[in-house]
Amino acid sequence: MKPIKVGLLGLGTVGTGVVRIVEGHQADLLSQTGSPIEIASILVQDKSKNRNISVSPDKLTENPWDIVENPEIDVVVEVMGGIELSKELMLACLEKGKHIVTANKDLMALHGPEILAKAAEKGCDVFYEASVAGGIPIIRTLIEGFSSDRITKIMGIVNGTTNYILTKMSQEGAAYADVLKEAQQLGYAESDPTSDVEGFDAARKMTILGTLGFHANVALGDVEVKGISNVTKEDITYGKRLGYEVKLLGIAERQDDHISISVQPTMVKKSHPLASVNGVFNAVYVYGEAVGETMFYGPGAGEMPTATSVVADLVAVVRNMNLGINGRRGFKPYKEKKLKTDEQIASKNFILLHVADKAGVLAQITQVFAQYDVSLESVLQHPNASNPNAEIIIITHDASKASINKVLKQFESLDVVHEIKSVYRVEG
Amino acid sequence: MKPIKVGLLGLGTVGTGVVRIVEGHQADLLSQTGSPIEIASILVQDKSKNRNISVSPDKLTENPWDIVENPEIDVVVEVMGGIELSKELMLACLEKGKHIVTANKDLMALHGPEILAKAAEKGCDVFYEASVAGGIPIIRTLIEGFSSDRITKIMGIVNGTTNYILTKMSQEGAAYADVLKEAQQLGYAESDPTSDVEGFDAARKMTILGTLGFHANVALGDVEVKGISNVTKEDITYGKRLGYEVKLLGIAERQDDHISISVQPTMVKKSHPLASVNGVFNAVYVYGEAVGETMFYGPGAGEMPTATSVVADLVAVVRNMNLGINGRRGFKPYKEKKLKTDEQIASKNFILLHVADKAGVLAQITQVFAQYDVSLESVLQHPNASNPNAEIIIITHDASKASINKVLKQFESLDVVHEIKSVYRVEG
Structure with missing residues (x-):
């Protein structure tokens, strides 16, 4: 069976792991996909550098276009990172009908829709499992x-x-x-x-x-x-x-x-x-x-966990090639994006205040919450007696972000509130 | 677009969840698969029974063969459980080219290879995500x-x-x-x-x-x-x-x-x-x-979590139908099964003994471990003073199951060991 030829852009931590898995698991990958998988060409920054993996020197290139323009290469694995050059290379690969596996979260977060649209147009796969949470599929x-x-x-x-x-x-x-x-x-x-x-x-x-x-x-x-x-x-x-x-x-x-x-x-x-x-x-x-x-x-990271995800994507590309369905199992958003306003975003909150240590302060503070309809789950005063201020920790029930912002703004104008030390969202 | 027609075998807890999701998520399922999905026929034990879901009475049947023999049905979802009848029905469905989604762990554990072989022969999908750990994919x-x-x-x-x-x-x-x-x-x-x-x-x-x-x-x-x-x-x-x-x-x-x-x-x-x-x-x-x-x-269970997995499998079948690749993405074991012997199975162990409360007992006991080359991580004596026996808890290092069995057998013949109260494998 004709081997699937892979071009690898980048031989850093993750790239090295990809070579290790593809070369070390040949028999398993063949059993799983029905095709031998060969890393045919590797982009590096410096061909003469010593590496902790042995790769045939004639596979190395310092010019990414050697890989993009190589008609024998079926799949390009992008683990070089960066944004502008990566994007240019990915679009050029897709233009030439090469499938892509990438670990590049920056690229996918910023230019995902454009890259996926080009892939759909060209009938190519673009998979990016390794871009989020390394080894977790x-x-x-x-x-x-x-x-x-x-x-x-x-x-x-x-x-x-x-x-x-x-x-x-x-x-x-x-x-x-x-x-x-x-x-x-x-x-x-x-x-x-x-x-x-x-x-x-x-x-x-x-x-x-x-x-x-x-x-x-x-x-x-x-x-x-x-x-x-x-x-x-x-x-x-x-x-x-x-x-x-x-x-x-x-x-x-x-x-x-x-x-x-x-x-x-x-x-x-x-x-x-x-x-x-x-x-x-x-x-x-x-x-x-x-x-x-x-x-x-x-x-979430590391050579071998991230490489596991990259090569799992490569297996998926090869399976799709053998089924003749590349570019047809991609993810296509079909919903209009509507963002919540601050009135719609709600959560519990943890608020730590430094306040004046005198009578009536707690009443003033809780009054502000009441004014904006924020109900409280718990209030703790003086958790730290060594502090010259009195400290108050408030945990609110679910409240809108807009209301909490109004509460905090009002605190800024209250004399008895010396400092809003911290505000956290609360979950669980 | 022609709707995909589904036959549902069973309208218990999971079956009810399947109907809820397929009917409640019509628009999403259409967007995801490109096809409307219709539950066309449902096997029940008693058509006259009151149910907490409204289904058109003319879709109900008490005869599973109505579904198996119905040429309009593309996919059969099996959530009736049981083994022998289920197996017969599944094989008959595959014979007729119907794809299968099942939540039946007993069926797949006992007859998985036979069913999957028939599916491969007939170019059909058999998916069973819901058979293990309900909602976890x-x-x-x-x-x-x-x-x-x-x-x-x-x-x-x-x-x-x-x-x-x-x-x-x-x-x-x-x-x-x-x-x-x-x-x-x-x-x-x-x-x-x-x-x-x-x-x-x-x-x-x-x-x-x-x-x-x-x-x-x-x-x-x-x-x-x-x-x-x-x-x-x-x-x-x-x-x-x-x-x-x-x-x-x-x-x-x-x-x-x-x-x-x-x-x-x-x-x-x-x-x-x-x-x-x-x-x-x-x-x-x-x-x-x-x-x-x-x-x-x-x-791991429950109406809606399990139904989520069943319908995710149904989505996969429908996507495969639209790609024309059913029966070609199945899982095929390719390794020979070799089971470990008791000499090869190793773990840490927790052993709780009731022993005679007198001098030299611990030495006799630890001697038995030493005799079979089992090294100990920790030994605790007298953790419970209210017990008339002395109690000893031993945590071993990794030891073969064969060695542990020999140790336990020897304990049975030792006068000072009154009872082997419990033996647990240890992990983590």
Whole structure:
């Protein structure tokens, strides 16, 4: 049988894993697909570099167009990252009828619709399982596993770096800056950690999950994003005392036809399955009208887990080639996107205030909540007697974001409220 | 577009859910498949019975052959259960070129290979996602999501009844018989609970998961089965004290080419993700050589969760019909099945002994372990002073089942060992 020839764009961490799996699992891949799979050409930055994997030097090229223009190559696996050049290469590959497997969340979050439209036009497959939550097959789960259901909520711990930092802060009572530095030394955080810690990486992944879950073209700009750089060890301590863990959650919600997508540090009740997802692990919690609660847990990054997803997509492409159905099983959003307003977005909230330590303060504060119809689940005063201010922690019942914003604005004008220390969404 | 006509065998809990989803989600199903889906005929036991769902009486039949013989029906959804009649009907449907979606684990565990072979011969689809772990799409995850990996271990909490009982025993310190009675009153356990509590239901599901995970035809008889009816509240208390929860685990393991499959109450370390799966929830933990640790969590039964999986399979059949590829994406085991011997099956073990309360006993006992090369992780004496015997709990390091059996046999002949109270496999 004629081998399927694969061009690999990038031989970094994930690319190396892809070579290991494709070469190490030849017999299994042949049994599963009916075709031998051969990595025929590999784009690298520097052909002369020493690598911890042996590849035949005549397969290496420093010019991506050698792969794009090579008529023998059936499938291109893109694990080089970046946006503009990747997009140009992907569109050129599709133009030439090559199928694509990519792990590039940035590319798919920003240019997914354009790339998928070109793929549909050319009858090509574009699969991107590895772009979200590394080794967890969440994309095919949303497309195939829940095809019959109507999903109302997706909550994801989809960034391993921030989950590592928050886990360490929680388990060791450590401060954000210290744990970040340690994470950088261990290679769990980049030297410029902005994309992870400010939630941008998670936002790109939620763009993809929101699109799949709600069948509407979610754009990156639709995601409201807040990172973890302002999470304090006090917040985590108070949260724990009340039965919560702080997690950076991507939250995509739907009510009737309206959706909202956000990324934010969230107080997650300890009994919720997401609360015990620790370290660099990822998990995606999916709530469907019919199925109810489900959760998918696994490694969110790393050479071999991510490569597992990439090669599973490659297997799917090859199976489709042998069935002659490429480009015909793609995901096509069919719903109009309608975003929720701040009046429609509702959640419980955790609010920590520093207030004047005198009589009548609590009455004034609770009066503000009442004025905007926000009812309260619990109020705790003086949880920390060592602080010169009185401290009040309020957990609200479900309240609209608009109401909470009005409450907070009013607090700013109240003399007795010295500082709004922190505000978290509450889940679970 | 011509509607796809579905025959539904059974209108019990799951069948009712299937009708609700297919009728309630018409527009979504049409968008997803490109075809209207119509439930054209429904097998019931008694047409005159009152139901909590409205179905047109002229669609009901009490004769399954009305559906099998109806040339207009494209897909048969089997949610009637049972084995012999179901098998006969399924084979007859396939003979007539009808595709099958079934939730019947007993049928697939006992006659899966025969049914799948007939389906391949006739170019028909047979999908059975709902047969294992209700709403969790674990079957497509194993077939598609991990197609590139080599799975070495699958551990499942795949029976909700026993997980409910063990959770209650753990959380409330209650005895097995009391919790079973309560579960029966609540409808979580059958009036004859044997199939659940003795592990037979879980064994059928592990037969299916083992076949999929290891690409070899696992038979029900290959599964070693032990239920929970002998789990005592003392075992659970001691387990908790040492950091374990007792769970009924289905365990399928592979080492090189040899596999073993079992169902047994197991001490699961509290830090393991399976330890916090509580109540009627199910979860399947999958370990792959490349991906590492993953876990899939959700409802294991119930009208709507199970129906979600059934209708997701129906969507897959309809998509395949529109692509003209039915019967060509089925799962075919390609590996020879080789079972591990007792010498090859290894695990940690928890052993609780009642022994004579006198000097030298511990030395005699540990000598027996040493004799069979079983090394010990920890030994606890006298954890319960109220007992007239001395009690010893031993946690072994990994040891072969053969060695542990020899140790236990030798204990039976030792005067100082009054009773081997319990032996559990240990995981996590």
